[in-house]
Amino acid sequence: MRKILLPDTLTDTPALPAGWEAAVIDARAEIPAEHRDAELLVVWGASRAHLASAARDLPRLRLVQSLAAGIEGILAAGFRDDVEIRSGAGLHSPTVTEHTIGLLLALVRSLPESLEAQHRGQWASHLGGLRELHPEGQLTTLLGARVLIWGFGDIGRTLAPILAALGAQVRGAARTAGERGGFEVIATEDVPSALPDTDVLIDILPATEQTRHAVDAAVLAALPDHALVVNVGRGATLDQDALRAALEAGTIGGAALDVTDPEPLPEGDPLWSAPRLIITPHAAGGRPVGAAARIEEALRDLDGAPPATEA
Structure with missing residues (x-):
């Protein structure tokens, strides 16, 4: 099974293609060892420690899907050049x-x-x-x-x-x-x-x-x-x-x-x-509209590609 990591801050549930499994993880903590085989990471409300761990500890990672419009923090985390990073532009x-x-x-x-x-x-x-x-x-x-x-x-x-x-x-x-x-x-x-x-x-x-x-x-x-x-x-x-x-x-x-x-x-x-x-306390967004559909699009794009091997 290929794996996608979903943050515990996400309220939408995306539909997974056959052959994929999802693990819900703490968006404020480091990536658990048992989930370091993930190919797709969804980011929403992530801490710096979470992003740093993802960049360091996910050797098979292919794509990071942010649900925020801004991806400055993700870019600063130091992901490999071959990891695609997508923003949540339009969701807010x-x-x-x-x-x-x-x-x-x-x-x-x-x-x-x-x-x-x-x-x-x-x-x-x-x-x-x-x-x-x-x-x-x-x-x-x-x-x-x-x-x-x-x-x-x-x-x-x-x-x-x-x-x-x-x-x-x-x-x-x-x-x-x-x-x-x-x-x-x-x-x-x-x-x-x-x-x-x-x-x-x-x-x-x-x-x-x-x-x-x-x-x-x-x-x-x-x-x-x-x-x-x-x-x-x-x-x-x-x-x-x-x-x-x-x-x-x-x-x-x-x-x-x-x-x-x-x-x-x-x-x-x-x-x-x-x-x-x-x-107002950064209250305009905070509720990505259409998050599940955006994640499903990312899954479809990866689904047609062969499973990742460790970098």
């Missing part, structure tokens, strides 16, 4: 889209201020009643809002049409320009010139050396003072000190972070008390 697009919409609408509709007033037992008259649709210097609706999604991958392609359905004018930014899913995508080098005409900047960038602090003080300064910033990508892609300074100075309208650097954000970090900021 629906849930991250939901969370992004929730964060953005909370900012646009001043929900944190309403909740604060509710806790004080006060009716926040300035947030209701007769109001302008597009008041000067404030973003209070997505109707006509100019949204730039920086990092226009699977999540961006899922998010963009929903924002458009809410009335926003959406375009993306990626390494190369073009059109994706019917939306204009500008090149990364053109982002600075687009910022002054951006009402909402959504950061879905991956964490790489090139993207570290991509959203920095210069980017924040180029946005209009009413602009909103949402980060559901990776914490390292945004300069949190610069964000806090811009929020305190009132040079951006508000922000929402589902990711921080580091995580968890330490108790007492000054970012906790920044004005007009929503922080």
